[in-house]
Amino acid sequence: MLDLTPAQQLRYSAQLLLPEVTEAQQRQLLKAKVLIVGLGGLGTVVASYLAGAGVGHLLLADDDRVSVSNLPRQLLYSSAEVGQLKVDCAKARLQAQNPDIVITSLARRLSLPDLLALLPEVNLVLDCTDNTSSRLAINQACYLRQVPLISGAASGWQGQLLALKPWQGQGCYQCLYPDWQDSPSCLNSGILGPMVGAIACQQALMALKLLLQIGDMPFGRLHCFDGLHGQSSQLQLQQDPACPVCTLNSGLAASNQ
Amino acid sequence: MQIQFNQQPYQLVSPTTLATFLASQQQLRAGIAVAINQQVIPRSRWDIQPLKDGDTIQLFMAIAGG
Numbered sequence: 001m002l003d004l005t006p007a008q009q010l011r012y013s014a015q016l017l018l019p020e021v022t023e024a025q026q027r028q029l030l031k032a033k034v035l036i037v038g039l040g041g042l043g044t045v046v047a048s049y050l051a052g053a054g055v056g057h058l059l060l061a062d063d064d065r066v067s068v069s070n071l072p073r074q075l076l077y078s079s080a081e082v083g084q085l086k087v088d089c090a091k092a093r094l095q096a097q098n099p100d101i102v103i104t105s106l107a108r109r110l111s112l113p114d115l116l117a118l119l120p121e122v123n124l125v126l127d128c129t130d131n132t133s134s135r136l137a138i139n140q141a142c143y144l145r146q147v148p149l150i151s152g153a154a155s156g157w158q159g160q161l162l163a164l165k166p167w168q169g170q171g172c173y174q175c176l177y178p179d180w181q182d183s184p185s186c187l188n189s190g191i192l193g194p195m196v197g198a199i200a201c202q203q204a205l206m207a208l209k210l211l212l213q214i215g216d217m218p219f220g221r222l223h224c225f226d227g228l229h230g231q232s233s234q235l236q237l238q239q240d241p242a243c244p245v246c247t248l249n250s251g252l253a254a255s256n257q
Numbered sequence: 258m259q260i261q262f263n264q265q266p267y268q269l270v271s272p273t274t275l276a277t278f279l280a281s282q283q284q285l286r287a288g289i290a291v292a293i294n295q296q297v298i299p300r301s302r303w304d305i306q307p308l309k310d311g312d313t314i315q316l317f318m319a320i321a322g323g
Binding site: 038040041042043127128129130131132135152153154155156158159160171175176177178179180181189191196222224233234235236237238239240241242243 | 318
């Protein structure tokens with residue numbers, strides 16, 4: 001593997017000062033490919049930290065355009081960009097932040113077949129979406145392709161964070177919310193920018209730790225944060241024997257053996 | 258028998274299941290998850306999960322905002 005260039009040593013010097021982060025791990029980060037689905041309040045913050053840290057290839061997926069009401073919390077966009085595709089604005093901004101990495105923009109809402117086609121070449125998926133159907137499709141695709149998933153959500157004063165490797169039997173998103181059809185989004189529950197930012201920062205931190213292979217990864221542990229009262233709790237997920245996604249995947253795993 | 262439900266104490270006079278308790282609180286609805294003593298209880302077990310003295314029950318909602 002190639003050594004870091006002097007420019008890279010300088011750019012990443014602060015994180016390389018950490019005793020847990022070696023040049024070899026930084027090179028791993030530069031080789032990693034991460035899919036970020038959704039470029040709203042979560043995705044913009046997550047993408048900025050991952051781009052800054054030198055995650056080598058970011059795939060950004062969102063079919064939405066910048067609106068003026070996004071600007072208080074979606075920090076990659078400017079007033080002049082209202083009406084433009086979020087993926088285009090984000091790519092330009094992130095590429096300026098770090099020209100050392102590759103950024104691919106996907107200006108569409110990813111379907112389950114899209115995800116299944118993309119995931120074999122991806123090391124990690126970050127769910128930063130704002131709707132139930134995307135979340136369940138991402139869960140299913142990550143399960144099937146055995147790609148780690150870090151899912152963040154924020155609405156009102158509530159935030160949730162969950163890292164999953166569901167094929168290890170810890171349960172999946174569908175086990176957690178089996179009859180979930182629709183939920184409040186930022187549009188109808190309201191949100192303060194830092195509330196979604198707090199979840200996004202933890203999501204980005206978890207992603208970098210996973211890619212660097214350092215620290216503890218709480219797979220299967222749901223982190224709930226109440227921003228109004230400053231309280232958080234951690235809840236252990238369990239596989240639901242009646243979960244259709246787990247049943248499908250364990251059947252496929254058995255047939256592959 | 259005393260339990261905690263969303264940080265409020267509740268007295269239960271007879272043995273009950275999680276599903277029955279949630280129904281009595283008008284909380285049996287879609288898009289929620291429930292943990293007892295920090296363990297998420299799978300939905301398919303709500304009907305048979307007994308509540309025990311000292312249990313701490315936490316109900317939370319699915320959120321999709323990003």
